Amino acid sequence: MIIKVGTVTLSSNTSWYLYSFRASTIRCLVSGGYRVVCISPEDDYSQKLIDDLGCEWLPLTMDNQGGNPFKDAGAVYQFWRYYRQLRPVAALHFTIKNNVYGTWAAWIAGVPAINNVSGLGTAFIRKGPLSSIVRLLYKTSQPLAHKVFCQNEEDMKRLESAKLVPPQRLELVPGSGVDLDRFNPSIRVAHDGPLRFLYAGRMLADKGLNELIAATSSINAAGIQCVLRLSGFADVENVSAISQAQMAEWAREPGVEWLGPSDTMEDVYANVDCVVLPSYREGMPRSLLEAGAMGLPVIATNVAGCRHVVQHDFNGVLCEVKSVPSLLDAMKRILMMSAEERDHIGSNGRLLVETRFSEHLVVEATMRAIASAGSLKSAL
Secondary structure, eight states: OOOOOEEEEEEOSOHHHHHHHSHHHHHHHHHTTEEEEEEEOOOTTHHHHHHHHOOEEEEOOOOSSOOOTTTTHHHHHHHHHHHHHHOOSEEEEESHHHHHHHHHHHHHHTOOEEEEESOOOHHHHSOSHHHHHHHHHHHHHGGGOSEEEESSHHHHHHHHHTTSSOGGGEEEOOTTOBOTTTSOGGGOOOOOSSEEEEEESOOBGGGTHHHHHHHHHHHHHTTOOEEEEEESOOOTTSTTBOOHHHHHHHHTSTTEEEEEOOSOHHHHHTTOSEEEEOOSOOSSOHHHHHHHHTTOOEEEESSTTGGGTOOBTTTEEEEOTTOHHHHHHHHHHHHHSOHHHHHHHHHHHHHHHHHHOBHHHHHHHHHHHHHHHHHHHHHO
16 A cells, blocks of 8 residues: 655646656656646646656646736636645646746645746736736735745846845756756767757747747858758747747748657757757746757857856857847857867757756755645644
8 A cells, every 4th residue: 555645736837838847856756655736727738647647637727828817816716726625735836827826825725835937937028017917926926935946046036136035935946957868969860961950949939939030041041051940839828929820831931840849859859950049038948958968059049047058159159139140140150160069069068967957956956845845834
């Protein structure tokens, strides 16, 4: 008979996120004897959480696109009802709405909340009513959390200086980490054709995709052969989403290939030469960590998150945000390098990821926070 040491819940705005970025944490909890329950909107990955990771899953009804908190009041009730029923030792939340609504519900139910700020998102990039609302939501929810993890120092300092989160509740972690065994340079495939760039992530304008397509078109128009592969899904519920029609149009351009989403990203990385992320803002970009683990050179914008992973001229090239000419120059630099030079930069990236961004560091920090939350709840 297996005795469960307690229940831990994990919640995000998609099941895909939990499956893709928190699988190691879930496996560690399950193997440690915890009952693990994932709470998220239903998608193609909800059943995979159950079948592949050995956890339970409960549905969450939440409008990922809307910015009206009054319309999301039902999500708070759902969280509260689940927490009252499950009585978890800790409730882990990921993504903005889950961090806010889940924390309110957890506090009411007497459950310690552990939140993860993966990046402050478009609401913090753009000024206006939405930004003010998000800041207010954070200010009224995050002080109630047991722990708030941030993925880069700039986000952590911004939350602290704006007095949105008490400093004693904040802790820095290296993103969601990366599996160094799964993403390994040894599986890369030799190639003699045109250099292959890869963008891996959601198909969003805020990721710099318009600039990336424009730069790629300029390279090919100049008679320099290269291939740009786009791997990820069209996030149709995001305000920054690239339409399916636009994606199809881009895929018809010379040298552009839309691969769609993949559950075996290591195979995608194994068949490219450089990873590009011209994003407007990031938390701790998983694609750059995975690229580094694969020994690939990277190009990224000089913004929060990206510059914490990319050291200019060491493991990649930094370019200016929202600048096609700067991105074009960075891509040309990689194109002009010899294979040996690219391999050297890629090796530097592997060393950097091994030292600072292993997923073991993230899992260990999470397990410490859960143990601390469990001790706190036992004392109450």
